Amino acid sequence: MSRGLWxxxxxxxxxxxxxxxxxxxxxxxxxxxxxxxxxxALLVAxxxxxxxxxxxxxxxxxxxxxxxLAIAMLAPVELGPLRLxxxxxxxxxAGELVFGGWGRxxxxxxxxxxxxxxxxxxxxxxxxLLAPLAWAAIPAALIGLAAGVMPxxxxxxxxxxxxxxxxxxxxxxGIWIAASVALVLLVADPVASAGTRLGRWLxxxxxxxxxxxxxxxxxxxxxxxxxxAAALLASLTAPxxxxxxxxxxxxxxxxxxxxx
Amino acid sequence: xxxxxxxxxxxxxxxxxQNPVTLQILGIxxxxxxxxSVATALTMAVSxxxxxxxxxxxxSVIRRHxxxxxxxxxxxxxxxxxxxxxxQVLQAYFIEISRALSVFVGLITTNCLVLGRTEAYARYxxxxxxxxxxxxxxxxxxxxxxxxxxxxELLGKGTLLGQPxxxxxxxxxxxxxxxxxxxxxxxxxxxxxxVWAIRSVRSEQAEPPQSAELVRKEPGE
Numbered sequence: 001m002s003r004g005l006w007x008x009x010x011x012x013x014x015x016x017x018x019x020x021x022x023x024x025x026x027x028x029x030x031x032x033x034x035x036x037x038x039x040x041a042l043l044v045a046x047x048x049x050x051x052x053x054x055x056x057x058x059x060x061x062x063x064x065x066x067x068x069l070a071i072a073m074l075a076p077v078e079l080g081p082l083r084l085x086x087x088x089x090x091x092x093x094a095g096e097l098v099f100g101g102w103g104r105x106x107x108x109x110x111x112x113x114x115x116x117x118x119x120x121x122x123x124x125x126x127x128x129l130l131a132p133l134a135w136a137a138i139p140a141a142l143i144g145l146a147a148g149v150m151p152x153x154x155x156x157x158x159x160x161x162x163x164x165x166x167x168x169x170x171x172x173x174g175i176w177i178a179a180s181v182a183l184v185l186l187v188a189d190p191v192a193s194a195g196t197r198l199g200r201w202l203x204x205x206x207x208x209x210x211x212x213x214x215x216x217x218x219x220x221x222x223x224x225x226x227x228x229a230a231a232l233l234a235s236l237t238a239p240x241x242x243x244x245x246x247x248x249x250x251x252x253x254x255x256x257x258x259x260x
Numbered sequence: 261x262x263x264x265x266x267x268x269x270x271x272x273x274x275x276x277x278q279n280p281v282t283l284q285i286l287g288i289x290x291x292x293x294x295x296x297s298v299a300t301a302l303t304m305a306v307s308x309x310x311x312x313x314x315x316x317x318x319x320s321v322i323r324r325h326x327x328x329x330x331x332x333x334x335x336x337x338x339x340x341x342x343x344x345x346x347x348q349v350l351q352a353y354f355i356e357i358s359r360a361l362s363v364f365v366g367l368i369t370t371n372c373l374v375l376g377r378t379e380a381y382a383r384y385x386x387x388x389x390x391x392x393x394x395x396x397x398x399x400x401x402x403x404x405x406x407x408x409x410x411x412x413e414l415l416g417k418g419t420l421l422g423q424p425x426x427x428x429x430x431x432x433x434x435x436x437x438x439x440x441x442x443x444x445x446x447x448x449x450x451x452x453x454x455v456w457a458i459r460s461v462r463s464e465q466a467e468p469p470q471s472a473e474l475v476r477k478e479p480g481e
Contacts, residue, residue: 083436094449098456120440 008103011149011190012062018143018150019069022136022184026073029130034072040081041068044088052097063102067092070110070185074224075117076124087117107235108192110185114228126222134177137184150188153197157204158183165212175215178223179230183207186231194238198245206241207234270392274400276462280373281404282455283465287373290364291405292447298421301409302402303357307346307365309398312374315339316382316394323383335378340369373401408450416441 027034045068049060071088079087091113096105117124144150162179165171187193187207194203210230218226280286287308294304318338319326326334347365350358358365368374377397382390413419415438418426427433440446459466 086438090449094452116440119443119445120438121436122439 009062012066012102014147014149015066015144015190016062016069018140018147019066019184021139021143022133022181023069023073025132025136029132037075037084038069038072040084041072041075041088044068044085045071045092048089048092048097052101058097058101061102063096064092067096067108067110067113070108071113073129073185074110074114074127074182074228076121077127079117079121079124083117083121087113087120090116103191105191106239107232108186108189111192111228111232111235114186115232118225118228126224128174129177129181129224131173131177134180137180140184141188144184144188149190150184151190151193151200151204153200154188154193154204154207155183157201157206158187158208159204161205161208161212165208169216171212171215172223174223175211175226178227179208179211182224182227182231186228187234189235192235192238194241194245196242196245196249198248199238199242202241202245203234203238206237207231210234265389267392270389271396271399274393274396275403276400276458279400279404279458280376280397281401281451282458284376285455286376287371287401288451290367290371291401291408292444292451294361294364295405295409295412295447296416296442297360297413298406298409299357300360301405303350303354304361304364305398305402305405307350308368308371308374309395309402311339311342311346311368312377312394312398312401313391314342315374316378316390317387318342319378320382320385320387320390326383331383332375332379335375336369339374339378343368373397404451404454408447408454411450412441412446416446 023038027038030037042065045064046060049058049064052058053060068088071084071091075084075087091109091111095107095109095112096102099105118126141150141155145152145155158179162171162176183204187204194200207230210233211226214221214226214230215223221229274280278284281288281291290304290308294300315335315338319335343366346368347358350361350365377394381393385393410420413421414425418424418428418433418435418437426435429436
């Protein structure tokens with residue numbers, strides 16, 4: 001991904017462009033409060049990127065804006081700026097910058113920040129996402145897929161799991177909205193998701209499966225909380241799924257070509 | 261021993277430069293488990309320092325008489341006896357804290373820090389050297405434990421040693437406790453941040469990159 005036009009920032013900008021329909025809609029409905037949250041998230045994430053550039057010569061990335069957007073949209077409400085800033089700082093530093101910047105991180109920094117805020121302040125209510133956001137997630141995913149910056153297998157696997165579950169036992173619409181928004185914002189991330197073809201399908205299916213599991217048996221959890229927890233576990237499992245896919249490929253190859 | 265014994269350096273080196281917890285990553289099991297409040301961290305730190313110093317002294321005294329083949333058993337017997345004494349003292353005089361520490365005082369026996377110092381240092385050095393070294397290592401462990409314990413209690417409950425420090429939001433103040441700090445992951449975060457901070461300042465502690473190949477091949481981003 002570093003030939004000609006295709007460097008890291010191109011991918012980040014295309015991802016930002018893909019998320020624009022959703023972001024615009026969210027800002028349109030959220031009004032001044034949404035603008036305030038997004039502004040704070042951008043400011044904090046940008047400040048840390050700048051600091052790491054000065055202290056460790058790590059090039060800052062537009063991916064900071066991606067994390068800021070995801071955190072602003074999904075973070076628990078009524079936290080106040082100070083605690084929100086603490087969560088964003090933790091996510092951006094421990095999730096991304098200590099590893100050397102975007103592209104080397106293991107987990108999406110926004111997922112880390114959201115999980116931190118969720119565990120740290122369990123009393124804060126999670127946001128209610130509006131139904132139009134889920135519809136806006138469809139063009140976002142389509143733009144991302146068309147530009148080749150979102151992994152198709154992850155989205156396909158999650159959709160397959162979701163549709164299968166819907167056929168067996170319908171999920172509440174709130175879960176569908178939260179899960180699809182989190183799928184586009186957090187899970188379908190070219191860095192933190194699985195890298196092999198089979199691994200990506202498994203990763204998406206695992207995310208979908210976890211959402212279904214939590215939706216049915218996690219009593220008292222908000223839809224966004226369920227989606228964030230599933231996204232965290234799915235992205236932590238991504239390296240294992242890749243490893244399994246590679247082991248499977250090696251075993252097939254050995255069977256076909258004989259020992260050598 | 262041709263080199264002169266430097267008492268001050270032996271005592272102070274383990275505080276930061278050779279800190280057993282942050283450099284050698286020894287004894288972190290108990291360091292993570294008992295740091296939810298300063299009181300438990302302090303008790304654990306004192307217990308471990310006492311056990312470590314005394315066991316290093318005893319083992320060093322009989323170091324020429326311990327057969328090599330059974331040295332670990334002998335060391336563990338000595339350490340375990342001291343741990344039992346400490347545990348009984350805690351149960352007799354500080355029953356509350358003893359309950360809060362639960363099994364972790366007993367587990368000092370298997371703390372790799374204690375066995376590490378007796379195995380690596382006390383077996384080869386005369387008693388007063390071994391005890392100074394053990395005491396310094398105990399202090400280094402205590403330093404980390406108390407710093408992490410203080411941070412976790414302050415951010416998690418707004419108190420220090422049970423005394424309110426930050427005004428709580430429930431009582432009309434501004435501080436809302438970060439309940440994550442009282443859960444085990446917070447200890448990992450804080451210890452990781454501490455290791456990071458120390459290794460940034462003292463870059464000689466940083467480990468070499470595991471894969472030189474990978475570092476070289478990446479084009480300039």
